[in-house]
Amino acid sequence: MPRATSHQEALVSNNPLVATENLKKHFTIEESLLARYLAGAKDRVVRAVDGVSIEILPGETLGLVGESGCGKSTLGRAIVGLYEPTEGDVRFQGKPLWGQGSIPKTALRRQAQIIFQNPYSSLNPRHTVRQIIGVALAARGVHPQDREAETIGLLRRVGLGADHIDRYPHQFSGGQRQRIGVARALATNPKFIVADEPLSSLDVSVQAQIINLLQELQEEYGLTYLFITHDLRVAYHMSHRIAVMYLGQVVESADTDALYENPLHPYTQALLSAIPSVDASRRANRILLEGTVPTPIDPPTGCRFHPRCKYRMPICEQEAPDLVSVQTPIQTEVAHRSAGRMGDESVNGSATEAVNEVVNGRMSNGTNDIVKNVVRRTDRTNMHGRNTEHLVRCHLHIV
Numbered sequence: 001m002p003r004a005t006s007h008q009e010a011l012v013s014n015n016p017l018v019a020t021e022n023l024k025k026h027f028t029i030e031e032s033l034l035a036r037y038l039a040g041a042k043d044r045v046v047r048a049v050d051g052v053s054i055e056i057l058p059g060e061t062l063g064l065v066g067e068s069g070c071g072k073s074t075l076g077r078a079i080v081g082l083y084e085p086t087e088g089d090v091r092f093q094g095k096p097l098w099g100q101g102s103i104p105k106t107a108l109r110r111q112a113q114i115i116f117q118n119p120y121s122s123l124n125p126r127h128t129v130r131q132i133i134g135v136a137l138a139a140r141g142v143h144p145q146d147r148e149a150e151t152i153g154l155l156r157r158v159g160l161g162a163d164h165i166d167r168y169p170h171q172f173s174g175g176q177r178q179r180i181g182v183a184r185a186l187a188t189n190p191k192f193i194v195a196d197e198p199l200s201s202l203d204v205s206v207q208a209q210i211i212n213l214l215q216e217l218q219e220e221y222g223l224t225y226l227f228i229t230h231d232l233r234v235a236y237h238m239s240h241r242i243a244v245m246y247l248g249q250v251v252e253s254a255d256t257d258a259l260y261e262n263p264l265h266p267y268t269q270a271l272l273s274a275i276p277s278v279d280a281s282r283r284a285n286r287i288l289l290e291g292t293v294p295t296p297i298d299p300p301t302g303c304r305f306h307p308r309c310k311y312r313m314p315i316c317e318q319e320a321p322d323l324v325s326v327q328t329p330i331q332t333e334v335a336h337r338s339a340g341r342m343g344d345e346s347v348n349g350s351a352t353e354a355v356n357e358v359v360n361g362r363m364s365n366g367t368n369d370i371v372k373n374v375v376r377r378t379d380r381t382n383m384h385g386r387n388t389e390h391l392v393r394c395h396l397h398i399v
């Protein structure tokens with residue numbers, strides 16, 4: 001599978017195209033009157049997305065990974081305005097999606113599209129390709145006379161032919177149907193596309209073709225993607241950056257190479273170690289991710305990953321490390337060091353050594369001193385916070 005273009009080449013600007021601010025989307029499951037009356041049952045709140053702040057830069061692909069049920073689809077739908085947030089907001093080109101001064105929904109629908117996991121259910125079976133794409137072209141204001149030519153152009157661009165225009169979805173293979181989904185998304189001439197597991201219903205050989213197509217279209221039209229997948233190999237090939245989601249929250253985000261070379265959060269580490277690998281050292285270090293994702297109705301206290309984390313400490317049951325600090329200098333530092341590159345010259349010498357020791361796995365002597373040193377360094381660089389020590393221990397796996 002091909003890799004995405006380099007991040008620097010892809011970026012159009014450093015102002016986020018899309019950003020979420022402490023975004024929450026909760027669903028309420030209402031109990032029946034009988035259950036309320038007989039058993040005193042109360043409505044339950046599903047905290048599908050529970051405080052997510054992310055930014056997506058124009059021209060880049062942000063991969064969103066995590067096990068099933070972590071809230072990826074809910075986040076993707078909220079980002080394109082299909083769900084109204086319970087709290088927080090989404091900004092598209094700096095404008096809020098909801099409330100005062102919000103971007104009109106018709107404009108948003110043209111600019112931000114979504115490709116769904118299952119092209120069987122997302123394409124109306126009673127509509128021909130002409131009708132399916134025609135609706136999107138009409139939304140862009142394309143004159144009825146011009147729609148046929150535009151539709152044929154789009155079909156050709158996604159690898160289909162003019163003779164496909166009057167066929168129904170059931171007359172296509174899975175891969176072709178997903179190409180129609182892509183053509184429909186392109187028809188409004190969007191800037192941003194959420195692709196929600198667009199490959200998971202396809203054969204592996206077809207998956208690579210759709211990946212190629214999405215990458216070519218990104219280069220050609222300067223598209224920005226939020227690429228949702230539970231497949232970490234696909235995420236690696238598609239994404240410039242990755243955000244890892246666990247139980248409604250983003251636990252780690254970093255450039256793709258840094259994340260794969262140096263997963264810092266224990267959940268990321270466990271997810272990555274589950275990828276079948278030809279690399280024997282990786283296989284030997286495999287960490288089993290035990291159990292399943294707990295229910296977001298009643299998430300664990302403190303760090304939500306603690307019931308499954310092999311590094312958990314008593315404090316983990318009370319508090320999660322400060323998420324603000326996820327992209328800390330430590331992360332950059334550790335990533336740089338293990339990649340054999342030079343770190344920041346302003347780095348305090350002893351702390352650098354300490355990080356080196358941890359990275360090189362020499363943690364037996366003076367582990368506490370190492371932690372203190374790293375904590376001192378992060379404090380010095382103003383990464384502040386009551387949770388710094390917890391974060392350092394968690395991310396450097398020092399229990």
Ligand SMILES: Nc1ncnc2c1ncn2[C@@H]1O[C@H](COP(=O)(O)OP(=O)(O)O)[C@@H](O)[C@H]1O
Pocket residue numbers: 027028046047048066067068069070071072073074075296
């Ligand atoms: N409309 C809904 N009503 C109630 N619960 C929902 C709804 N949509 C999703 N959920 C729940 O929210 C959680 C996150 O779901 P989802 O966003 O689909 O996760 P993912 O895409 O990562 O598999 C799951 O526990 C799911 O059951």
Ligand code: SF4
Pocket residue numbers: 265266267303304305306307309310311312313316319320321393394395
């Ligand atoms: S070490 Fe603690 S805070 Fe870090 S992931 Fe494990 S349980 Fe969570």
Ligand SMILES: [Mg+2]
Pocket residue numbers: 072073074197
């Ligand atoms: Mg999903």
